[in-house]
C-alpha cells in the first residue's frame with residue numbers, strides 16, 4: 130500500500146504449536162486510523178501485539194513473516210527500540226499501581242535518562258493534554274494513579290504511551306472495560322490523535338470502527354478476509370464473510 | 381510528518397541494539413537460580429561422599445542394623461530411624477485431627493471476624509523456635525506427661541504392652557507430643573489455603589440442595605480439597621521427621637530401639653545433634669553422616685511427594701495476554 | 703418423622719461445628735502456655751543490662767551466700783545479629799535472583815525446576831544444613847569449622863530457599879499487565895523487572911525476607927556444629943560466636959539457676975520479636991494484595 134507507515138507481509142504467529150494468525154499481509158497508512166475487526170478469538174490481539182513485538186514476550190511464541198516500519202523490518206531491530214516507536218494501549222487500563230499520575234506518564238522518559246526535569250515536565254503536560262486528561266488531573270498529578278476512575282486510568286495509559294513520542298499507537302480494544310461516556314471520550318481522542326500519530330485500533334464493536342477508523346481490516350479465524358476504506362468495507366463489502374459479519378448474520 | 385512540538389529534546393528513538401542489559405541481567409539471575417539447584421546437589425553429594433566409609437563397613441546392613449554400639453564400633457540406623465518414624469507417627473496421629481479440625485473450623489464454620497486473627501495466631505505456632513518448644517517441654521510438658529498423662533495411659537492401656545516402664549516425661553511419647561504441636565500449624569495453614577481455594581460454586585451447590593452447614597462442608601468442600609489436605613499432611617510429616625532441637629531436649633537420647641512409648645530413644649536428628657562433634661572415630665563419624673543422608677533422602681522424598689500434590693492444587697502460574 | 707430427621711441433622715451439624723472449634727482451641731493452648739511460661743520466668747530478668755551484659759559464671763543461689771550474678775545475653779544478641787545479618791547478605795541476593803529467574807523467565811523448564819527445588823529445599827531438615835557446612839569445612843578449611851562464618855553459611859542454606867519461595871510468591875502477585883505496560887513503553891526487560899515488578903512487589907518481598915530472617919534467628923540446630931556458641935562477644939568471623947537459640951539450648955539443660963533464668967529471658971525476647979514480625983508481615987501482605995486488586 131502506498132504511504133503505509135507499517136506494512137505487514139505474510140505474517141503468521143504461533144502460541145506453541147497453535148497458529149493464531151496465518152499469512153496476513155496488510156498496510157497501515159500514515160496519519161490515519163486503521164481498525165481491525167473480527168469475532169472474538171480471530172487473532173486481532175495477536176496481530177496487533179506482533180506490531181510492537183509484544184507477542185514474543187509470552188512463553189513459547191513465534192512469529193514468521195515481515196513487519197515493515199518505514200520500510201524497515203522490525204523483526205530485525207532491537208525490540209526495545211521498536212516499542213519506543215510503536216506504543217501500545219491495552220484492553221484493561223494497567224497503570225503502575227505504585228506510581229503517581231505524574232510518574233506513570235513520565236516513566237518512559239525517566240528511564241531513558243536523557244531528559245532534563247524541565248523536558249519531562251513539559252512532556253507530561255503535553256501527553257496529558259493530548260490524552261484529554263490534563264484538565265481533570267492538573268491539580269493532583271502526584272496522586273496515586275489508582276485513585277483515578279477506570280476511564281481516566283485508560284486515558285492515563287494513553288498519555289503514558291504518548292509521552293514516549295511514538296510514531297505509531299496501537300490500541301487493543303481500549304474501550305471494552307469502559308462505560309459509554311468514557312468510551313465516547315476515547316473515541317473523540319482517537320480522532321484527534323491521528324493528526325500526530327498513525328493509530329491502529331482493535332475493536333469488536335463495528336459501530337466503533339465505523340465511527341473512528343479511516344481504514345478497516347476484517348479478520349476471521351486468523352486470516353485477513355478483507356481490508357479497505359472503512360466506508361466501502363461497511364457499505365460495499367467484497368467478501369461474503371465480511372458481509373455476513375457486518376450484517377450480524379454470523380453463527 | 382507532523383510531530384508534537386511541545387517537547388524539545390532529542391528524539392527518544394534509538395536503533396542501537398540494547399540487549400546487553402537484558403543479557404547480563406538474565407545471566408545474573410540465572411546464576412542465582414542455578415545456585416539453588418547446585419545447593420541441593422552439593423548437600424546430597426557431600427553427604428554421600430562422607431558416608432562412604434560407613435557404607436563400606438556395613439553395606440546395606442546399616443539400614444537394618446539394630447545396634448548403635450559405640451564400644452564395639454558397630455553401627456546400624458534402626459535405633460535412630462525407628463525413633464524418627466515413631467515420633468513422627470505420634471505427631472501425625474495427634475496433630476492431624478487437631479490441624480484439620482481447626483482448618484475446617486476457620487474456613488467454613490467460624491464467624492468471619494474470627495477467621496483471620498485466629499488463623500494468624502495458629503500460624504504463629506510455626507514461628508516459635510524449636511529450641512523454645514524444647515525448653516518449654518522441659519518445664520511444662522515433660523512434668524505434665526510424667527505426673528498425669530503417662531500414669532493414666534499406663535493404668536488404662538498398660539495391658540497393650542506399649543505403655544510400660546517408668547513414666548519419665550523424657551521419652552518417645554513426649555517427643556511425639558511436642559512434634560504434634562509443631563506440625564499443627566504446618567498442616568493447618570496449608571489445609572486452610574486449599575479449603576479456601578474451593579470454588580464457591582461447590583458450596584452453593586450443596587447448600588441449594590438443602591444440606592446443613594456441616595453437610596455442605598463434609599460433602600461439598602472437604603472432598604474437593606482432599607488432595608491438598610493430604611499434601612499438607614505429608615508436608616507436616618516432613619517437618620516432624622527432621623525436627624531437631626525440641627526432640628533432642630525431650631526424647632532422652634538413648635541409642636536403642638524403643639520398646640515402649642515410655643522408652644528413652646533417639647531420632648536421626650537428635651543423634652546427629654548429640655554425637656556428630658564428639659564421635660569416637662572416623663567410622664562413627666561416617667555412620668552419623670550416613671544416618672543424616674538417610675534422613676535427608678527421606679525428607680526429600682516426602683517433600684517431593686507433598687509438593688507435587690500441592691502444586692496441582694495451589695499453583696496458578698500467573699500471567700495472561702489480556 | 704420428617705421434622706425429627708432434619709432436627710437430628712441440624713444437631714449433628716452444630717455438634718461438628720463445636721468439635722471443630724474445640725480443635726482450634728486445643729491447638730492454641732500450647733502457644734498460650736509457651737508465652738505464659740516465657741513471660742513469667744523470663745519477664746523478671748529483662749532489663750537494659752540483660753540486653754547488653756555477657757552471660758555470668760554459673761551459679762545457683764545458696765542461703766547465706768551473696769546472690770548470684772544475673773548477667774545478660776549481650777553476646778548472644780550480638781552474635782545473632784551478626785550471624786543473621788551475614789546470612790541475609792548472602793542469601794537475599796541469591797534467593798531474590800532465583801525468584802526473579804523462576805517468575806520472570808517462567809515457561810522455561812529451568813524456571814520450573816528452580817521453583818520446585820526451592821520448594822523441596824525448604825523441607826530439608828535444618829540440622830542437615832549444619833551437617834553440610836560442617837562436613838565441607840572439616841574437609842577443606844578445618845581451622846574455621848567453628849566460626850561466625852560457618853554459622854552464617856549454615857543459616858544461609860536455610861534462608862535461600864525461603865527467600866526464593868516468598869519472593870517468588872511476591873513477584874507473582876504483580877499482574878502480568880504491568881509487565882506488558884512497561885515492555886510496551888520500550889522499557890528494557892531488566893528495568894521492567896527491577897524498577898516496575900520488584901518495586902511493585904517490594905512490600906511483600908521485604909516481608910518474605912523478614913520471615914526468613916526470623917526463621918534463621920530462631921534456628922539452633924544448624925549452629926550446633928558451626929557457630930558453636932561462646933560466652934564472649936564477637937571475636938572475629940573465624941572464631942566461634944554465640945546466638946540466642948544456642949544460648950537457650952546450652953543454658954536450658956544446665957543445672958544453674960542464673961543460667962536458666964537467662965535462657966527464659968532469651969526465649970521471651972525471641973518470642974516477642976517473632977510474634978511482632980509475623981503480625982507485621984501478615985498486615986503488609988494483606989494490604990498489598992488489596993491494593994493489587996483495587997488497581
Ligand SMILES: Nc1ncnc2c1ncn2[C@@H]1O[C@H](COP(=O)(O)OP(=O)(O)O)[C@@H](O)[C@H]1O
Nearest residue numbers: 144149168169170171172173174175176187701
Ligand atoms: N496466551 C495464549 N496462549 C495460547 N493461545 C492463545 C493465547 N492467546 C491467544 N491464543 C489463541 O490465539 C487465538 C487468537 O487470540 P486473540 O488474538 O487473543 O483473539 P482476539 O483478540 O481476536 O479475540 C485464539 O484462538 C486464542 O485461543
Ligand SMILES: [Mg+2]
Nearest residue numbers: 173174175302
Ligand atoms: Mg483480544
